Amino acid sequence: MPQETKKVFWQHFFSGRFPAKCTFTPDFITPSMSLPPKNKLLLPFIWFLAITWLSTKGGVSLPGFSLIGTDKLAHAAAYALLSWLLANAYGSREFVVLRNISMFSFVYGAFMEFVQYTFFPNRYFEIDDMLANGIGAILGVWMYRFTSK
Secondary structure, three states: OOHHHHHHHHHHHHHOOOOOOOOOOOOOOOHHHOOOOHHHHHHHHHHHHHHHHHHHOOOOOOOOOOOOOHHHHHHHHHHHHHHHHHHHHHOOOOHHHHHHHHHHHHHHHHHHHHHHHHHOOOOOOOHHHHHHHHHHHHHHHHHHHHHOO
16 A cells, blocks of 8 residues: 555544445445534443443343343344444434444354453353343344334
8 A cells, every 4th residue: 555545544533434445344334423512422422331230230130031041132122222323323224334334243242251251250251141132133224224214
């Protein structure tokens, strides 16, 4: 990559805006992926903190239900809401934007499972919780895509 191209890349990288026709832009970054106004990110950030708090506090006991499991439904609902709030903040129905939001929510859910297992006694890394987080993340962007105008 020529020196001038590297300079332009880092200018765009730090500004958060990439030109529409940019040979060095990865496919997961689009011009519409610039950050929304801070006031639109407040509610997703509050919910992000709530998920973090719920994931790291002592064991959460939910009533048992043998067919599906209320714990898994709670995981899916929490990450669906996070994805929906983020999609609503970005206000884009583009596939790439919604894919990135669902990927972020899924990776954050997997990270929280790792944190629970590593730093909190009596908490476990559960693959089924992580799958419920991923399903919820996908459902959240799907609900946004089909309910937004």
